[in-house]
Amino acid sequence: MGEGIEVVGVSRSFSAVQAVRSVTLTAEPGSITALIGPNGSGKTTLLLMLATLLRPDAGHIRVAGHDPVRQPDEVRARMGWMPDILGSWASLPVRATLEIAGRMYRLPKSAARRRAEELLELVGLTELAAQPTRVLSRGQKQRLSLARALVHDPSVLLLDEPASGLDPAARVDLRVLLQRLAEDGRTVLVSSHVLAELDEMATSAVYLDAGVSVSAERIAASRAGLRPWRVRSLGADPAAADGADSTALADALRAVGVPAERISADHLGLLVGVRDEGDAAALLAALVTRGVAVSSFAPAFGELEQTFLDLHRGNRS
Amino acid sequence: MTTYLSGIGTVLALELRQRIRGVAWYVLLGVFVALVALITVLLWLSIGVSDGLGGFLFSGILFFVLLLGTLVAPALSGNAINGDRDAGTLATTQVTLLTTGQLVLGKFLAAWLTALAFLLVSLPFLLFAVVAGGVGPGTIAVSVLVLAVELGVIAAIGVGLSGILTRPLFSIVVTYLAVAALSIGTLIVFTLAGMATSSEARTTTFDVASVNEDVPLPEGVICSPPSVTTYTVPRFDYYWGVLAANPYVVLADSAAGQFDADDQPTDLFTATAVGVRQAQIAPDLDATFDYCTELREEGSAGGIDSGRFPSSREVFESTVPTWFVGLAIHVVLGAGALVWATARTRTPAARLPRGSRIA
Numbered sequence: 001m002g003e004g005i006e007v008v009g010v011s012r013s014f015s016a017v018q019a020v021r022s023v024t025l026t027a028e029p030g031s032i033t034a035l036i037g038p039n040g041s042g043k044t045t046l047l048l049m050l051a052t053l054l055r056p057d058a059g060h061i062r063v064a065g066h067d068p069v070r071q072p073d074e075v076r077a078r079m080g081w082m083p084d085i086l087g088s089w090a091s092l093p094v095r096a097t098l099e100i101a102g103r104m105y106r107l108p109k110s111a112a113r114r115r116a117e118e119l120l121e122l123v124g125l126t127e128l129a130a131q132p133t134r135v136l137s138r139g140q141k142q143r144l145s146l147a148r149a150l151v152h153d154p155s156v157l158l159l160d161e162p163a164s165g166l167d168p169a170a171r172v173d174l175r176v177l178l179q180r181l182a183e184d185g186r187t188v189l190v191s192s193h194v195l196a197e198l199d200e201m202a203t204s205a206v207y208l209d210a211g212v213s214v215s216a217e218r219i220a221a222s223r224a225g226l227r228p229w230r231v232r233s234l235g236a237d238p239a240a241a242d243g244a245d246s247t248a249l250a251d252a253l254r255a256v257g258v259p260a261e262r263i264s265a266d267h268l269g270l271l272v273g274v275r276d277e278g279d280a281a282a283l284l285a286a287l288v289t290r291g292v293a294v295s296s297f298a299p300a301f302g303e304l305e306q307t308f309l310d311l312h313r314g315n316r317s
Numbered sequence: 318m319t320t321y322l323s324g325i326g327t328v329l330a331l332e333l334r335q336r337i338r339g340v341a342w343y344v345l346l347g348v349f350v351a352l353v354a355l356i357t358v359l360l361w362l363s364i365g366v367s368d369g370l371g372g373f374l375f376s377g378i379l380f381f382v383l384l385l386g387t388l389v390a391p392a393l394s395g396n397a398i399n400g401d402r403d404a405g406t407l408a409t410t411q412v413t414l415l416t417t418g419q420l421v422l423g424k425f426l427a428a429w430l431t432a433l434a435f436l437l438v439s440l441p442f443l444l445f446a447v448v449a450g451g452v453g454p455g456t457i458a459v460s461v462l463v464l465a466v467e468l469g470v471i472a473a474i475g476v477g478l479s480g481i482l483t484r485p486l487f488s489i490v491v492t493y494l495a496v497a498a499l500s501i502g503t504l505i506v507f508t509l510a511g512m513a514t515s516s517e518a519r520t521t522t523f524d525v526a527s528v529n530e531d532v533p534l535p536e537g538v539i540c541s542p543p544s545v546t547t548y549t550v551p552r553f554d555y556y557w558g559v560l561a562a563n564p565y566v567v568l569a570d571s572a573a574g575q576f577d578a579d580d581q582p583t584d585l586f587t588a589t590a591v592g593v594r595q596a597q598i599a600p601d602l603d604a605t606f607d608y609c610t611e612l613r614e615e616g617s618a619g620g621i622d623s624g625r626f627p628s629s630r631e632v633f634e635s636t637v638p639t640w641f642v643g644l645a646i647h648v649v650l651g652a653g654a655l656v657w658a659t660a661r662t663r664t665p666a667a668r669l670p671r672g673s674r675i676a
Contacts, residue, residue, distance in 0.1 A: 014669060051412050055665040069665050073414060081412045087405020089331065091338040103327040104413035106320060132338075148409065 003065035004029045004187040005050060005156060010059030011211075012045055019045040021211035023059070027189045027204075029155070032182045034198040035191035036308055037208030043191040044084055046208070047160050050189070051081040064156045064187075077105070080149035084160040084191075086141040088133035095120060095129040098147055105152035119147040124173070138165035146174070156187045163197050175201045199302035207311055214311055225310060226262065226273035228300040229280055234293035249292065256286035271300055324415050328423025329430075332397075336431060346438055349385060353439045356381045357446075371449035372456075372575055372584030378446060379460055380585060382439050383568055386432055386468045387496045394428035394475025395489030398662060403485060407662075417663045421480060421655055428472035433465060451583055455573040460586065463571040466644060467564050470651040471496055477654020480662045499647070503563040507596075511553035516602055518550045523607040540609035550600045557596040561639035562646050566593050570640035580630035591629045594636040 005027040012020045020042040027033040037043050048054040049061060052068040052075050061068055064078035089097055095116050102112030120126045123143040128136065136144060142165050149157060159178075163171050179201055182188050192198050198205070207214035233249045249270055253263055262273035274280045284297050301309065336342055360377045364370050398421070401407035410420060443461075446452060475492040482488040526541035560566050569589035575582065582588040627635065 049665070051408075053408055053411060053664045053666065054669075055667045072665060076412055076414055079412070081409075083405065083408060085405035085408075087401075087407075087409060089335055089406055090404070091335050092331075096334070100327060100331050101409075101413070104324070104410060104415050106324070106414050145409075152413075 003062070005033075005064075005189060006060075006062040007046075007050070008060040010046070010049060010056045010061060012042075012049060012054065012056050019211055020049070020056075023208065023211070023213040025206040025213050027156075027187050027206075029187045030182055030185050031203040032178055032188040032190060032201050034202035034205040034304060035189055035208065036195065036198070036205055036304055037191075038308075038312060041208040042211040043208055044160055045211075047081070047158050047189075047191060050158055051079065052076055064154075077152065078154055079156045079158065080152065080154035081158045082145050082149040082160060082162055084164075086138065086145055088136070088141060088144060090134040091132050093130050093132055094125055094136070094144060097133055097144065098151060101148045101151045107152070115151060119150060122150070122177070123147045139167060139170055142166055143170070146177075150181075154186070157181060157189065159188070159190045161192055162190060163192055171197055195305040195308060196302050199304045202304065205304055205307070207307065209311055218311070219307055226275060227306060228264075228271040229274045229283075230269055230296065230298055230300045231272055231287075231294065232269040232296040233287075234295050252287060252290055252292045253283075256283065256290060258283065269296070321416075321419060324419035325423045325426065328410075328415065328420055329426050332424055332427030333430065336393075336427070345389065346434065349389075349435055350438050352385065353378060353381060353442050357442045371446050371451035372587075374446035374449055375443060375452045375456070376460070376569075376572070376585035376587075378439060378442050379464055379568065380565065382436055383464055383467060383564060386435055386464075387471055387500060387564070389435065390428070390432040390468060390471040391475050391489055391492035391496055393431050394425075394472045394479065395492040396479050396485035397424040397428060397476045398480040398658060399483055399488055400479065400485045402483075411662075411664045417659050421476065421659045421662065425473055425476045425655055428476050429469045432468040432472050436461070436465060436468065451575070453573055453575055456575065456584070456586065460568060460572045463568050463640070463644065467568065467647065470564075470647040473651030474654050477651070477656075477658040480658025481654070499562055499564055503559050503566075507553065507556050507559045510556045510559070511551040511596075514552045514555060515549040516552050516600070517547055518600060518602045518604070519545060519547045521545050521603075521605045523605075523609040525609045525612055528612075535613045538609060538613045540613075550602070552600070553596040554599040557593070558639070558642075560593050560596070561643040563643065564647065565589065567640045567643040567647070569593070570638055571644070574630070574633045576630045576633075580628035582629055587629075587633065591633050593639075595632055597636045598632070 005025070007023055007025045010020060010023045011018070023042070023046055025033075025035075035043050035046070045054065049056050050063055050068065052063075052072040055069055063075045066074040066078070068075045089100075092100070098116035098119055099112045102115050103109070107115060117126075120129050123146055125140060125143055125147065128140065133141065133144060142162065146159070146162060149159070157178075162178075163174060166174060175197065178188055178190070182203075190198060190202065207219065231249065231253070233252075250263055250265075253270070253272060254260055258272060264271045272283065274283060280297075280299075284294065287294050287297075299306070357374060357378060360374050361370070364373050398407065401410075411417070443457075447457060471492075474495050475489075478488040478492050478495070479485065482491060521543050522545075523543050524541045526539045529537045529539070531537070561570075566589065569586040570593065572584070572586040572590070574587045574590065575584050576587065577583050582591055
């Protein structure tokens with residue numbers, strides 16, 4: 001289904017501000033690609049260019065096999081975009097909003113009506129179908145916006161912060177829905193700040209930093225550093241991190257050969273700097289062999305979050 | 318073609334549905350009807366029941382509808398595009414298969430139809446005026462049509478400016494200023510320019526010095542030497558073209574002139590048109606009033622008789638109509654605003670207005 005997204009050397013500036021300097025990325029059909037970067041790194045500008053709304057200054061873009069500048073209609077027919085701003089026609093009912101969105105994609109009236117019902121069901125807004133959109137909560141507007149992006153059954157989905165404002169249950173629903181859409185062979189590009197959420201669904205990730213997509217080498221390099229893992233043992237009360245029990249765990253860590261400078265504490269327990277997963281497995285084995293009752297041993301941050309933090313830190317130092 | 322029209326229809330339906338759902342809209346229409354009713358009653362009382370009642374009522378109501386239309390239409394159309402951008406709904410329509418032209422035209426038609434609703438609710442009063450009599454069928458058809466087009470022009474200027482300017486409040490204000498420039502600005506320019514370029518005029522008068530009744534007529538009248546007075550006259554005849562762009566003048570001038578047996582106007586349109594067209598006639602800068610010769614030849618000095626000054630009907634019939642020129646200027650202005658707005662709203666956008674967010 002479709003050809004995914006291909007971006008090579010794209011840049012875009014707004015008068016003095018260079019929002020996107022040089023972005024190169026690929027998003028494959030059937031995958032969920034995470035677009036990650038700090039505020040102001042150019043995520044939204046990049047998505048606007050992919051969504052045929054903004055003309056790039058330089059570079060080459062293909063969305064579903066077409067150029068958004070020269071063939072905007074071809075792209076629009078195959079691409080669904082969910083903006084980061086939640087605009088809706090305030091006085092129109094939810095159902096009518098989706099029907100009109102369908103009409104704007106040249107669906108015949110009856111097809112637009114059928115499609116609206118399907119989408120209401122899909123995003124769980126059936127009960128609110130007759131309400132004007134102004135009464136919707138932020139999370140419900142978010143779901144309406146997603147439904148609108150899906151109205152013409154696009155093969156490429158561009159989602160700008162789709163999870164913000166959603167409660168945990170709705171986030172799980174969103175994740176399941178996006179995974180299902182990707183399994184159908186669609187290309188899904190998601191930008192988000194909720195990295196833990198992306199961690200669970202994204203099959204690949206693109207990092208943006210100050211308008212530049214971060215190269216695979218730089219990501220690999222950032223991963224070569226030490227990663228904090230959180231260790232807790234039975235009897236170690238996190239509320240008494242400075243107390244005797246916590247000291248006992250720290251002593252045990254030092255005893256199995258962890259240098260003291262790699263051990264730190266936060267309110268949840270001890271953090272140990274570990275080079276890679278093999279290193280972590282060896283450390284766990286050593287602790288268990290010593291008779292430490294380990295109750296929790298896990299990376300302190302998710303994969304995407306860790307890379308994001310590393311890149312950000314590396315950028316500032 | 319049908320796809321194109323159906324896209325415009327979708328935008329039109331969307332815009333109208335949003336407006337019709339607002340309570341404010343019905344309140345506005347109600348206030349409007351009340352005002353037109355009040356004006357009808359006041360006109361009726363002031364004119365009294367006479368032959369001219371229908372004509373004055375009809376034209377008075379239409380003038381009033383134009384006045385209220387120009388006051389209401391900018392507010393209803395002046396934020397059509399940039400208001401959507403502010404609400405975050407513009408970009409979501411721009412990523413669909415709607416073209417920018419369909420979007421702008423749909424919004425224009427919605428604004429126009431909304432303004433026409435004001436004409437529609439005043440129809441009962443117009444009907445009453447027609448029943449009262451004295452309104453020519455030509456006047457009914459042409460003036461209602463011209464008023465409808467004028468409301469469309471204001472809607473087009475409003476929607477156009479909302480696409481050209483970034484801030485909704487600013488574009489609404491500029492729309493009002495544009496309407497004011499046409500309605501009041503033309504009048505101010507006409508008046509001031511006419512006063513500023515005045516000419517010196519001279520009147521030569523030959524009066525009768527004495528009459529010897531014993532001598533037969535021509536010789537018995539002794540003429541006094543000519544008396545010459547000079548004064549300045551404003552030259553409105555240079556600037557009458559400015560008034561052609563005034564929407565009230567366009568509406569008045571488009572109606573077929575209606576005169577009574579004394580060649581006096583029987584409706585406000587004709588009265589206005591005669592007043593405006595009077596300006597086309599250049600003042601006589603070297604007038605000679607020879608009362609003496611007149612007396613000698615005709616036996617009576619008529620003085621300033623009515624035959625010397627043209628009647629309203631003569632003024633009307635001896636001058637050129639300007640309404641189609643004014644209407645053409647307005648239509649070009651409105652269409653130009655829409656074309657410019659379409660160019661500014663087109664995506665993918667190369668250039669963004671300062672401080673605007675596209676989404």
